[in-house]
Amino acid sequence: MFVYEKKLQxxxxxxxxxxxxxxxxxxxxxxxxxxxxxxxxxLSQRYSMPFPELQGLLTDIGSEELGHLEMVGAIIHQLxxxxxxxxxxxxxxxxxxxxxxxxxYPTAASGFPFSAASIAVKxxxxxxxxEDLAAEQKAxxxxxxxxRLSDDPDVNDVIKFLREREIVHFQRFGEAIQNLRERLNQxxxxxxxxxxxx
Amino acid sequence: xxxxxxxxxxxxxxxxxxxxxxVPFQQYDPNTYGAKTGLVRGTLFPGLxxxxxxxxxxxxxxxxxxxxxxxxxxxxxxxxxxxxxxPEDTQATELFREYAELYKTGYARxxxxxxxxxxxxxxxxxxxxxxxxxxxxEYKQED
Numbered sequence: 364m365f366v367y368e369k370k371l372q373x374x375x376x377x378x379x380x381x382x383x384x385x386x387x388x389x390x391x392x393x394x395x396x397x398x399x400x401x402x403x404x405x406l407s408q409r410y411s412m413p414f415p416e417l418q419g420l421l422t423d424i425g426s427e428e429l430g431h432l433e434m435v436g437a438i439i440h441q442l443x444x445x446x447x448x449x450x451x452x453x454x455x456x457x458x459x460x461x462x463x464x465x466x467x468y469p470t471a472a473s474g475f476p477f478s479a480a481s482i483a484v485k486x487x488x489x490x491x492x493x494e495d496l497a498a499e500q501k502a503x504x505x506x507x508x509x510x511r512l513s514d515d516p517d518v519n520d521v522i523k524f525l526r527e528r529e530i531v532h533f534q535r536f537g538e539a540i541q542n543l544r545e546r547l548n549q550x551x552x553x554x555x556x557x558x559x560x561x
Numbered sequence: 562x563x564x565x566x567x568x569x570x571x572x573x574x575x576x577x578x579x580x581x582x583x584v585p586f587q588q589y590d591p592n593t594y595g596a597k598t599g600l601v602r603g604t605l606f607p608g609l610x611x612x613x614x615x616x617x618x619x620x621x622x623x624x625x626x627x628x629x630x631x632x633x634x635x636x637x638x639x640x641x642x643x644x645x646x647x648p649e650d651t652q653a654t655e656l657f658r659e660y661a662e663l664y665k666t667g668y669a670r671x672x673x674x675x676x677x678x679x680x681x682x683x684x685x686x687x688x689x690x691x692x693x694x695x696x697x698x699e700y701k702q703e704d
Contacts, residue, residue, distance in 0.1 A: 369678045371697045372638075373600065373631060374622060378702075420645040427638060437698035444700060493582055507613045520601075523618050527603025530611055531642065537584020538646035541574075544581060552578050 365426075372430040373524045377441035377517045382456035384513055385442035386472060389459070391509070391525070392435045393469025393477035396501040402428035404482040404498060411486045411558040414546065420539050424532050431525055436467045438521060487556045488543050495536045503529035568592050568608030587643070590652045596636035596660065597621040597628075605639040626671050630678075633664040 391397045405425030412418045443456075443465040451460050458474060469477035483494045506526035513519055548554045566572075571585030592607050599605035601618040622628040640657040647653060668678065676690050677683040683691035695701055 366679060366681075369697055370627065370630065370634075372635065374628065375698070376701065416645060416648070420642070423638070423642055423645060427642075433698065440698050441700045489581075496582060496584070510613055510616055519616065520618055523612065523616055524601070524603040526613060527610065531604050531606070531609050531639070534584060534587060534609055535642050535646055537582070538586055540582055540584070541586060542646060544578065549578060552581060 365429075371434055371437060372427070373434060373521060375434055375437040375441060375521050377438060377515070379515065379517070380444050380446060380450065381442050381515060381518075382446060382450050382453045382460075384515060384518060385439050386453075386455040386459055387512055388435065388438055388442070388472075388509060388518070388522075389468075389470055390472035391502070391505060392432065392439060392467065394471035394473075394475075394505070395478075395481035396498065396505050397469075397471075397477075398428050398432035398435050398502075399469050399477055400479075400482045401425075401498060401502060402432055403479070404484070405495065407482075407484045408491045408495070411484070412488055412491070413557040414543065416542060417488065417492075417539055420535060424535065427528070427532075431528065434521060434525065438518060439467045440465075442518070486558055488558055489540065489552065492536055492540045492543065496533055496540075499529045499533040499536065503533070568606070569611075570608070587647070589647060589650045591643075593656070596632040599639060600628075600632040600635045605636055606643075626667070626675065630664070630667050630671055633660055633667055636660045637664060 393399050402425050405421045405428060409418050409421040409425070412421060446465065451457060459468075459470075462468070471477075482498075483491070485491050485494065503526055506522050506529065509522050510519060510526070513522065543557075544552055547557065566588055568591065571587050573583060573585045577583065587606070587608065593599070593605045594602060594607060594610075596605070598621060601621055602610050603618075604610050622632070637657060637660050640653055640660065643653055644650065644657060672678055672682055672685070676693060677685065680691050683689055
């Protein structure tokens with residue numbers, strides 16, 4: 364189960380509202396490589412992972428991603444506080460505002476709402492862990508791009524933290540694949556699906 | 562214990578099945594930052610600290626009880642992921658245990674002064690205080 368702890372993983376303190384930036388960063392809330400997808404991907408892949416160490420790693424990283432979802436939500440919320448009539452007209456934000464006001468809704472920056480089509484659960488551990496390597500890279504690049512687009516130091520402080528977590532997670536998933544592979548048939552690691560075949 | 566490599570380098574198997582993805586294994590007993598530096602860097606491990614376009618959080622967060630808790634919790638989570646794939650690293654296990662002890666003490670001290678972090682602790686003062694704000698996502702200049 365999950366128990367809520369009343370603190371963020373990393374402090375989010377954004378002094379200045381900036382709806383334009385919020386409309387970009389929302390992609391890491393509900394976009395194709397965002398934190399909602401990340402948490403659902405790992406927490407869903409756990410069930411068919413064949414070894415307890417791998418189930419544990421997916422549980423731990425999936426839980427951390429829920430904490431990141433909360434942090435990205437906090438960024439969006441703080442960037443859209445107390446907006447003026449002029450600020451809600453900001454191109455790129457007005458289209459969001461008309462449907463969601465200053466609520467936090469899981470969508471890509473393009474306006475495409477969160478879709479489970481952007482994650483995968485294949486039910487085969489090599490396939491799923493390889494998907495996870497790619498997912499961490501794609502999230503890392505999204506944060507790189509946010510750093511290119513944002514000049515707000517309060518936001519970038521948090522984005523740099525989140526970006527670095529993707530690199531660490533990539534490393535751990537890579538190690539998990541090695542851990543898995545060592546237990547498979549060394550002549551043919553694809554001889555069967557260890558999540559399904561007995 | 563294996564030969565010490567540069568912090569940013571890991572171990573690959575000498576011979577390994579074809580058509581597989583390989584990420585080098587992080588070496589055992591890796592260098593670590595302290596918890597407060599690790600928090601702002603986003604990793605406890607200098608070898609994995611790979612910033613983009615030289616953008617680095619250089620300053621640690623100001624010493625506040627919340628930042629202290631966040632740094633300790635971060636160190637535990639980061640070492641936890643490391644131990645998930647390196648359960649035999651006794652030094653990292655000891656470090657994990659030490660941070661967990663510090664966190665336990667810091668957590669209790671924080672709750673005494675600032676109120677519950679967890680719903681189960683919400684009536685310790687004799688009153689139910691769980692829903693008293695601010696909640697963590699709200700903007701707070703000070704804390």
